[in-house]
Amino acid sequence: MTSSNKAAVPEAKSALNRFKYEVASELGVPLSDGYNGDLTSRQNGSVGGYMVKKMIEAQERQMAEK
Numbered sequence: 001m002t003s004s005n006k007a008a009v010p011e012a013k014s015a016l017n018r019f020k021y022e023v024a025s026e027l028g029v030p031l032s033d034g035y036n037g038d039l040t041s042r043q044n045g046s047v048g049g050y051m052v053k054k055m056i057e058a059q060e061r062q063m064a065e066k
Contacts, residue, residue, distance in 0.1 A: 023050050
């Protein structure tokens with residue numbers, strides 16, 4: 001089985017990683033480098049979900065400016 005967890009733009013990988021830690025910090029999720037298996041699915045899902053929400057909001061703002 002191949003992994004589908006690849007960035008569409010590989011050059012953005014480090015920026016997305018920084019964004020993930022920024023969002024985790026905002027939400028109070030104790031995300032650390034390396035192993036995070038002690039976090040709940042709810043905690044991890046909240047980080048991913050909030051990342052998507054913020055990215056959509058940023059895109060909507062950008063589209064409204066044009």
